Amino acid sequence: MAGWLLWGDVDAAKLPKVSLHDHLDGGLRPATVFELAQDAGVEVAATDGESLGAWFRGQADSGSLVEYLKTFAVTTGVMQTAPNLERVAREFVEDLADDGVLYGEVRWAPEQHLERGLTLDGAVEAVQRGLDTGVERVQRSGRSIRVGQLVTAMRHADRGLEIAELAVRHRDRGVVGFDIAGAEAGFPPSRHRVAFDYLAEQHVPATVHAGEADGLDSIRSALFDGRALRIGHGVRLAEDLVVEREDDDRSYVTVGRLARWIRDRQIALELSPSSNLQTGAIAAWGDSLEDHPFDLLYQLGFRVTVNTDNRLMSGTSLSKELALLTEAFDYDLDDLLTFQLNAAESAFLPLEDREALADRITSGFDAID
Template sequence: MSAPDDVTLPGSRIGIRDLPKISLHDHLDGGLRPQTIIELAEPLGIELPAATAPELAAWFAEKSDSGSLVEYLKTFDLTIAVMQTAEGLTRVAREFVEDLADDGVIYGELRWAPEQHLSRGLTLDETVEAVQRGIDEATDSVRAAGGWVRAGQLVSAMRHLDRGTEIAQLALRHRDRGVVGFDIAGPEAGFPASRLSEAFDLLARACFPATVHAGEADGVESIREALVDGHALRLGHGVRIAEDITIERADDESTFVSLGRVAQWVKDRGIALETSPSSNLQTGAIAAWGDTLADHPFDLLYQLGFRVTVNTDNRLMSATSLTRELALLAETFGYGMDDLEAFQLNAAEVAFLPLEDREELVDRIRDGFGRA
């Protein structure tokens, strides 16, 4: 699977990189610059598997392309290790948002798990504050240079650990200071959203939005629990909702599609699917349908009217950007500018922001695509 870093679609005057984009599913610990890892690791005494930034980038790409979510997640041991100080967290967050802006992203949600960043003495609140400093520094510098970007934190609890309620309370403490939503991450199979039902109930009573990783490493029942027990307004990946879709072909070659109860619920209520095409291939999330992007159920879901969005998941591990993901989809499924605009509008409409701010994003997207 290959695509240029940027393409200009037929009938357009500008490349995909210059179009306004929304990034909803992008992990902070999956988007570090390789050179930054090297520079942060040295004073902490962390041994690296490669000495130069290009070699380290290649190492991440190789280790991440295993077809297993469990193996994929192991690469995060290294990135998380260099994100254990306030200075490190601030720098990573600042560069993360700067890289989003360089890719044409106008709004990004940075998801990460504060409980994984306490080994060198930081408190949970201090980690959130350090990340917010980086976000603020980046947005200020981008705007000072004539650009425009906005970003918010999605605080994640690790679904296989037992700090869900504590992390939900952390998110609520910072809801007016940069945290826009809640998530659960980590191994999906065997660790359903119901394990953290107390945390989700707390958030629902406080009218605070949640997205849940579901339908990536587990199937339809995991999605059902994300919706019922997790009160999820969006589904992290969610691609295995396609397991609840039946396609039948009659003798006259007519095609009939029927949706199961969960799929129908997700479609009818416009619950967004935070798909990440390259990552979904790497982790085996679409293994039931094949092992190439053409096998990804993205186009099926799009054609059936599901609210699909396009994301990167982990830019370092997948050696990708949002521009590249969109270029790959356009190349594979023959999408044009109207399709790419639809994906961005989908994302803007479900961003964890007040309605007026989402309407501003919609206006910026329409203006940007209108100039293309």
């Protein structure tokens, strides 16, 4: 994970980080996918782990969320048994720790892992065993990391309430929150309103994928049907911003009502720069990272966070995402610290734990100075 240098001499992997938007089935090691595929009889278009990693990156770089999501048929295909789920979860934690992550939320959809006899509860328990083993291994190496599960329901299916009840059953055994994911356009959060109402009654927080493959109405539904405390991606919230440039080269921005609501309440945006570029989520603004609305949202005071989304598909890490943003927008260490503190403040943790996490991050950045 090391090797992404900032300003020529700062190793981005040494910076303490928080990961809020990172999919378990999008974060496998290519070599692990290849090995498990051979055992599970899952066909892959590669002859080794390295070439398989290149295949994932090429397929994901489609400009379409629908096409991007097709790559998950391979990863979920090798994650259908308890031992495989445990291994993937363990390696997931180890890779986060190697990238300097102190706290990570791992989102995944248990309903996609039942093809070979696992139950929903059995799947969640298997992932938790893997996460716990990963944490123990990191601790034995003299480091520390904390992780929590975000149990996800697939938005095109009709199991939202069932998955919400699953999250509640396991909230004292590793689950920290709930999410909906999958094809966004045509499947608004309002389809799962009953599930979100139940979660609110049970005091379980939710983050909702919105504003990635659909626009402002999707984000609005995430807030008011999904009661989202964070927005998964949310990049298309920039559609509610009107930028006007004057003759003197100054710019003026009009912030719409929805955007103002999110900014004024500091609802975190889980932005994933490389993924947003790959899926075409930023197509309205351009086709390079410099065109991403990330910096506009940041400068206007939105609570932006930096995320990987799917490390395998994007061939990325949090260190790489920070390096890419630094190159694109000329950020300094204070900016990167702000992004991590934003994430810490938005984590689905108790207040005192969020404050302690923020202190650790600040101390870590001070040590870099």
